[in-house]
Amino acid sequence: MSTYANKKGFGATIWDYLTTVDHKKIAILYLISGGLFFVIGGLEAMFIRIQLAIPNNDFVSAGFYNEILTMHGTTMIFLAAMPLVFAVMNAVVPLQIGARDVAFPFLNSLGFWLFFFGGIFLNLSWFLGGAPDAGWTSYASLSLHSEGHGIDFYVLGLQISGLGTLIAGINFLVTIINMRTPGMTYMRMPLFTWSTFVVSALILFAFPPLTVGLVLMMFDRMFGSNFFDVAAGGNTIIWEHLFWIFGHPEVYILILPAFGIFSEIFATFSRKRLFGYSSMVFATVLIGFLGFMVWAHHMFTTGLGPIANAIFAVATMAIAVPTGIKIFNWIFTMWGGSVKFTVPMLYAVAFIPTFTMGGVTGIMLASAPADYQYHDSYFVVAHFHYVIVGGVVLGLLAGINFYWPKMFGTMLNEKLGQITFWTFLIGFHLTFFIQHFLGLMGMPRRVFTFLDNQGLNTGNMISTVGAFLMAFGVLVMVINIIITSVKNEKVGNDPWGDGRTLEWAIPSPPPFYNFKQLPLVRGLDPYWVEKMEGKTEMTPAEPLGDIHMPNSSILPLTIAFGLFVAAFGALYNMDDKTWTLPIIIVGLLITFGSMLIRSVKDDHGYHIHKEDLMDDKDKGGKA
């Protein structure tokens, strides 16, 4: 395989990405599509804030506003935050554990394409009769009442993309358990790998309840079953339980990787090992575990009774303890360190007070009787944006800035990065801090307008101004990415100079096989350990030998595409259209046909021969 280094034409590059099973390229696919959906979700947010800038505004109509708010939430959670998290995981985790790829490269690609086609399907609803309009929670009574196909797009699109997420979760579990390089014991794994590990376990248990809920909903809407139809003996509260048994762990699925990224960044730019590593690991696992015990705090006003409310209130408060441990450990990682304020570190530093504020309002919400006031008001909107934007988005921005050189071999511009950071951060606080008060002053959430003379005007105006500042920050970031990509100034293995973990011991971007020889890990922060002993590279754990690599394949794309086609048939089948059945059949044939080819055709991959590796002049390629 000496052709890989040749310059490729545009078409060949596209084909390469469509068929790739390389975790680094899949990371880039996740990054691009997640980034695209993030911009779409952001535009929807701007529509929301423009509409709510002044009372009785008519920038968008009431029904359209509900579609926007639903798609904003759904897009940001499922189609922006999740894939961006997977982008960083794919780019980093195999490198951090010293693996040549994930355990199932084919499945990795399949997971991406399922997510991608699910997301496209969901967003096509805008052009095909209207988007879902029952909120991202899609509570059953309203979604069964909703006319048109919006909810069907939601139900089918999320099932397809949810399948992708589940596959990705399982893949990372297997990868982290089986693919660690010699010496990389569990308690030497970097915190980001640890959080990926815990998150993958959460995905494994959290997504099935969502799938069950979506399937029941699909049956109700498509085949006239009555799981949620109260008049026919169904029960809508079951949907709330199913959704939140998924929904609460979901927010931890998003936040824990951000915690992991920040842990790496704090240690790196303080030149100090993570303070209290074992307790950080313990806290991560505990948060993941407790995340399954608290879902009913989203339902304090549903009427579950005082016993359930009291139990879930106390359980929810308990989560503050491991989270607090983390906050203090991060602060003490910096304490006594040599702290350098690079752009990723700025995000990490800003994250501490921002997330703490989101955390403490979380505790306020946990107090059930007080929550009767906060619930479904703008107080809640403020709270979850403080944890999701203040935690997850800052984490992703930090991670993308931090790992950009590792993914693309070039550094993002610091000056522009700082402009993005400051405008985004200030805009964020301007937008959401005031919303705590709007909620307490009596503004319910998910309202398309508010009346004059209720004392809500000033706060909403401030919030809208902040949103524009955030949008400006994102715009600068996009410009930054374009400028950086055009300049494309190459950097070496460890561009930040303070790298501690394995990924910084290999070239940026790494060769497609990652490690020529698997590295030997001799402690926590393995690259740092070697550096402190005056070495510049890792000690190999194996002699130079042939490397087994998987072949590229278009099949993951076609499997996902078949489901995409079938979903259209299923959607319009509800209208008793005759052409829908063939569409369903064709779609499923594509999917199962592709699976059949995959099963029947032997694909043993290929080997990179030892001799080729020795010829390799790729600088620094000798790991």
Next chain:
Amino acid sequence: MKKRLHKWRLIALLGIVGLVLSGCGEPFLSALKPAGNVAQSQYDLLILSTLIMVLVIIVVVILFVVVLLRFRRKEGDETIPKQIEGSHKLEIIWTVIPILLLIVLAVPTVVTTFDLADTKAMDKKDKDGKTKDALVVNVRANLYWWEFEYPDLGVVTSQDLVVPTDQKVYFNLTASDVKHSFWVPAAGGKMDTNTDGVNQFFLEFDSKKAEDSNNLFYGKCAELCGPSHALMDFKVVTKSKSDFEAWTKDMKSAKEPTVTGDLAKQGEDVFNQSCIGCHAVTPNDSRPEAARQAPNLATFGEREKVAGVLDHTEQNVKNWIKDPEKYKPGNTMTGTYGELSDSQINALAAYLLQLKVEGK
């Protein structure tokens, strides 16, 4: 429990937090201006938790600022800091102290949760099946309007909830189409109106606080329920105990409305042709819930708002009847009563504005 919270409130910092917060919002709408015991106990929890949390934030921010100032890397500084694994002492401290703080919050939380769920008074019935010594209101939420039925009084009204001050008012909450949520921020937290069954809770309105807001509070739907979710407002009118008794007497004895003036009489004819299928005009509506498809209009002339959100003027009544879709998109009234001419609408408005029970 209340005593303990009372002590807390004496703490100066708490006072400041309270002062800052109470500057916010309108007394008829804001949860920060509690107008009864329920809202007050929730507000006390809000203040207690805010205090604890401000304490946490202060500690974090102090440590944070010290780190940012003391441990900056100087230009060209290549020293390697000491690699510290951790500190059991510190880690125990920041595990135990949060637990203690949470216990301080958890105890009143649990106590209040049970206090606010105590609706036993609703179950004590006399031999006629009427609630003995509690005022019960059945709240039924519908797509963008609210019905309030007083089962023990045999009275139905809608959009404007009338309650006596200084006593507990108990609610049975349900929804007839999709899930809504019943929220009077100034009087206390919300409770969902499910389609699946009945939820129960109570609120209290303090007479002095009610005076501050002219005996009128705003109520909201707090659960996304469709396009006009934002417009699904209702009003709470508070009355002293004796005024409330007078009101119930008026309501119970109200007969078919009699209107004066030719225009209003014409309006009555239009109403009987186009509207009466859904709307009732007497408060003692004994039909079953399913038959009560639209707001009861017996007190329409005395309402605070038209359709819950528009100012109570004749012009707005006409506008509303002419094109309800424009004011509440997705409502269930649009298109159910044919095309009315302008003169019919004028007559109808004149009739509707004369629908009064109290004679105010």
